[in-house]
Amino acid sequence: MPRISIYQEDHIPSPSRRLWEAFSANPFALAGFWAVIFLLIIALFGPLIAPYSPEMQDPKAMLLPPSWDPAGTVEHFLGTDDLGRDIFSRLLYGAQLTFGMALLIVATALGLGFVIGALSGMTRGLKSSVLSHLLDALLSIPSLLMAILVVAVTGPGLENIFWAVGLALTPQFVRAIHQAIHEELQKEYVTAARLDGANSLQIFWYVIMPNVWDTVIIQTTLAISAAILDIAALGFLGLGAQAPSPEWGAMVSQGVDNLLIAPWLVTLPGLAILFTVLAINLVGDGLRSALTPIRN
Amino acid sequence: MAKYLLRRLNLFLATSAVLMLVLFLATRMFPVDLGVALTGVEQPTQEQQQQTIKAYALDGSGFSQYVAFLQQRLGGNMGISMTSQQSVAGELVDVLPASFELIIVTSLMALALGIPIGVLAALSNSKATQNVIMALTLTGYSIPVFWLGLSLSLWFGVKLGWLPISGQLNLLYEIPRVTGFVLIDTLIADTPYSMSAFKDAVLHIILPATTLAVFPFTVVVRITRAAMANVMTQTYVRAAEARGLSTAMIVLRHALPNALIPVLKSMGLMLGAFTSYAIVVEVIFSWPGVGAWLVQGIYQRDYTVIQSGIMVVALLIIFMSILIDVLHTATNPLSRKELYATN
Amino acid sequence: MPLLDIRNLSIELDTPHGRVKALEKVSLTLNPGEVHGLLGESGSGRSLLARAIMGIPGHNWTITVDRMMWDGKNLLELDSKERRALMGSDIAMIFQDPSGSLDPARSVGSQIIEAMPRNAELKFWQQKKYKRQIAEQWLHKVGIKNPDDLMEAYPWEISEGECQKVMIAIALANKPRLLIADEPTTSMELSTQAQIFRLLAKLNQVHGVSILLISHEIETLTHWCDRLTVFYSGQVMESGVTSELINSPRHPYTRILLEYLPNEANPHAHKAFMPSLQGSAPALQHLPIGCRLGPRCPSARKQCVAQPLLIHEKDRYCACHFPIRYDENKHDHTAS
Numbered sequence: 001m002p003r004i005s006i007y008q009e010d011h012i013p014s015p016s017r018r019l020w021e022a023f024s025a026n027p028f029a030l031a032g033f034w035a036v037i038f039l040l041i042i043a044l045f046g047p048l049i050a051p052y053s054p055e056m057q058d059p060k061a062m063l064l065p066p067s068w069d070p071a072g073t074v075e076h077f078l079g080t081d082d083l084g085r086d087i088f089s090r091l092l093y094g095a096q097l098t099f100g101m102a103l104l105i106v107a108t109a110l111g112l113g114f115v116i117g118a119l120s121g122m123t124r125g126l127k128s129s130v131l132s133h134l135l136d137a138l139l140s141i142p143s144l145l146m147a148i149l150v151v152a153v154t155g156p157g158l159e160n161i162f163w164a165v166g167l168a169l170t171p172q173f174v175r176a177i178h179q180a181i182h183e184e185l186q187k188e189y190v191t192a193a194r195l196d197g198a199n200s201l202q203i204f205w206y207v208i209m210p211n212v213w214d215t216v217i218i219q220t221t222l223a224i225s226a227a228i229l230d231i232a233a234l235g236f237l238g239l240g241a242q243a244p245s246p247e248w249g250a251m252v253s254q255g256v257d258n259l260l261i262a263p264w265l266v267t268l269p270g271l272a273i274l275f276t277v278l279a280i281n282l283v284g285d286g287l288r289s290a291l292t293p294i295r296n
Numbered sequence: 297m298a299k300y301l302l303r304r305l306n307l308f309l310a311t312s313a314v315l316m317l318v319l320f321l322a323t324r325m326f327p328v329d330l331g332v333a334l335t336g337v338e339q340p341t342q343e344q345q346q347q348t349i350k351a352y353a354l355d356g357s358g359f360s361q362y363v364a365f366l367q368q369r370l371g372g373n374m375g376i377s378m379t380s381q382q383s384v385a386g387e388l389v390d391v392l393p394a395s396f397e398l399i400i401v402t403s404l405m406a407l408a409l410g411i412p413i414g415v416l417a418a419l420s421n422s423k424a425t426q427n428v429i430m431a432l433t434l435t436g437y438s439i440p441v442f443w444l445g446l447s448l449s450l451w452f453g454v455k456l457g458w459l460p461i462s463g464q465l466n467l468l469y470e471i472p473r474v475t476g477f478v479l480i481d482t483l484i485a486d487t488p489y490s491m492s493a494f495k496d497a498v499l500h501i502i503l504p505a506t507t508l509a510v511f512p513f514t515v516v517v518r519i520t521r522a523a524m525a526n527v528m529t530q531t532y533v534r535a536a537e538a539r540g541l542s543t544a545m546i547v548l549r550h551a552l553p554n555a556l557i558p559v560l561k562s563m564g565l566m567l568g569a570f571t572s573y574a575i576v577v578e579v580i581f582s583w584p585g586v587g588a589w590l591v592q593g594i595y596q597r598d599y600t601v602i603q604s605g606i607m608v609v610a611l612l613i614i615f616m617s618i619l620i621d622v623l624h625t626a627t628n629p630l631s632r633k634e635l636y637a638t639n
Numbered sequence: 640m641p642l643l644d645i646r647n648l649s650i651e652l653d654t655p656h657g658r659v660k661a662l663e664k665v666s667l668t669l670n671p672g673e674v675h676g677l678l679g680e681s682g683s684g685r686s687l688l689a690r691a692i693m694g695i696p697g698h699n700w701t702i703t704v705d706r707m708m709w710d711g712k713n714l715l716e717l718d719s720k721e722r723r724a725l726m727g728s729d730i731a732m733i734f735q736d737p738s739g740s741l742d743p744a745r746s747v748g749s750q751i752i753e754a755m756p757r758n759a760e761l762k763f764w765q766q767k768k769y770k771r772q773i774a775e776q777w778l779h780k781v782g783i784k785n786p787d788d789l790m791e792a793y794p795w796e797i798s799e800g801e802c803q804k805v806m807i808a809i810a811l812a813n814k815p816r817l818l819i820a821d822e823p824t825t826s827m828e829l830s831t832q833a834q835i836f837r838l839l840a841k842l843n844q845v846h847g848v849s850i851l852l853i854s855h856e857i858e859t860l861t862h863w864c865d866r867l868t869v870f871y872s873g874q875v876m877e878s879g880v881t882s883e884l885i886n887s888p889r890h891p892y893t894r895i896l897l898e899y900l901p902n903e904a905n906p907h908a909h910k911a912f913m914p915s916l917q918g919s920a921p922a923l924q925h926l927p928i929g930c931r932l933g934p935r936c937p938s939a940r941k942q943c944v945a946q947p948l949l950i951h952e953k954d955r956y957c958a959c960h961f962p963i964r965y966d967e968n969k970h971d972h973t974a975s
Contacts, residue, residue: 145590274435274440534740538695540813
């Protein structure tokens, strides 16, 4: 039979292109996306922009309110704390600690979780069971308790956060990836590929992974927002970043003493955390709803 | 079903054993003498040392030490607190009810508000309502809990002076401890001021419970909304519509029971984060629960408190998540289908 | 007077590609007591029509209709509540996905009992027992031997055929005057299919229920239906009494469909191509203007870019600018 092209062909965009189109159609998600890029720039170049060093104390300007207050000055745009340190500079430096650290932790946890999850997902029987359940016990220890345990062993400090939050996040990645791979393995198209003679590695990379990436992406965005909140909470409790550090959670806890006379010391770092986590969640939400039609 | 329950029990035991192993290993890494970390006695006499070595099999192999550790801990011997020199088990019994009280009130608040709002968000056709609800939940989901707690106590506790911001009950009231739940104790207390003490207890719990409820509330709203929106497109809902059932009837009889199943499941997944939040909230509002007690323990390097606190909380979480899993299976006929398929 | 009379019903869907006219000027007349077949490919909008009749539109639909009469009452004048009440009592529908039409979280029995009509003479505590009795009677009528077992079960524990029988029992319990069956036998085995159709035919004869049977299987429809309406891509092509339609199709589309029927006489030469329309049915976002069959129609001409009106002629309706003449068909038959 002759092939007749009666209707003009629809251009079918590639999956990543379609993902971007669906994602950018949502204004909130796009706003979150730009906010995240903005935060990344601050985390990378914050120290270059900051007018003061985070620990520099200005004895002439203590507890100065932000510049829009009649008593504030433009030199200290967001005011100063009880030691005369510039809040704006500290927030810029803190982005590196809170946001940058969260990215680092999640990247590590993702790498580790991906390897273990992929191994346990692709194998069967005892090995798979041991690998996937090994970390289940860790899953039941909330990140804060894990941090308390780590701090009890090594003493407080910023490095411990890395271990505490990382140990709490890794099992989540392992479980998510293990389950996603396991689910895909049950499907018929994998059997079809196997019948075509694909070996395990090919099946893993070319057949299963394209269908698991979305789980990984969603889990990653969830993990980043959880990591930021955890780092900040630990800093606030004094278990993570210690007193002079400009980590945002620690800044809140340093500002608590002057909560009544200088509420901006608590409000500003809190807003910074809220803004960051909100941006990440907007992106995560946008990605999830953009990925859903592709998955179905 | 029996086989399934047995498997869950098995999972509980295995996970608990691994957890205990983690704690056992962590105990040896504490920067104090092992005997002190295990018992909490800082200057033990010769006799006490001998007793510790015997009880924890410190001269035996690693495995027998672990078994002895399990025996001691699960037998209720958690040593004494290094700071207060009181039995840790006794202190735990004192602080646990306060935490339970807070968590129960919070969960009720989150569910009672979250489910209707989630359903509303799913059923509403107006884009504006949906956007407002989604924006609110996303913000609630992203807000750092300690900051929220501080801001709420600053506004409602200090600036407006409406609500107390610390503790469980005004110290002026002397309420005999019966159940450990202050809300119940004040009600059953045989004193003339029992009613006003109850009111005081209610006022005290409002701020911490509200702060803590924001996170589970947003999760419940989001999941209820998604599940509900999904259920409403199913054929059986359309079939019910075709049968002439009213929308309210369809939602109550058919859609809601199906939509609540994933909500239950999400509660299990939320437990860990929820516990972390509860600890922070307890610290901010000086709530005399496990969380505040634990954080106090870490400030004072009270290793026995840290150990047993973590042990109890983690065991409770494991137990709760498996309980929720079992409940999920028991109430959801669909998951029984999967059970048949796997068995 | 016809039971259901629809004139020029159009349904527009809001899709990502813009507003699409999924159903264009569809007319349908259904007489009391008849089995009316709705024949069309999947995606030709048959289910949309069924849902529009039931009054359960989707949220992105825009419905325009000139006339929609149910037994002399104008459906357009009813508000949604009255409409629901009417649907509950007079029209019932069964779906193409029977196991999905039952709530998976509740036992089959509880759902059947819920759907049974109440007896106004009984007190409310007697209702449940009464409803259960009625339910068992109906289950028996639709051919389920042991209703007790079935009522205990969950929808996913029973077979598709049983589910569909349950759905039919539920649908008939309120004694409807019209039953809309939307592909009631997809994904069923042939013997079960036959059972369901026999059941529907019996109900039609014994209880006088009119049935609107939606299917793509031309053989089943020609076998079970009194009248047929042929759909293509959201437009009505032809409508008429089944036997006449088969013997002398007036629309080119109908004629080609009929050629698909197995014919023992085998009029075609050996190894010849099966006669079929070229191309495929247009996607929703690429609907042609005018007669939608146009681009594929063997007898299409310039005039076909305007939608032909549905011409009424001797109890036959046909929407074609160049209908096949009766003598042409005769000629064809003698030739074969």
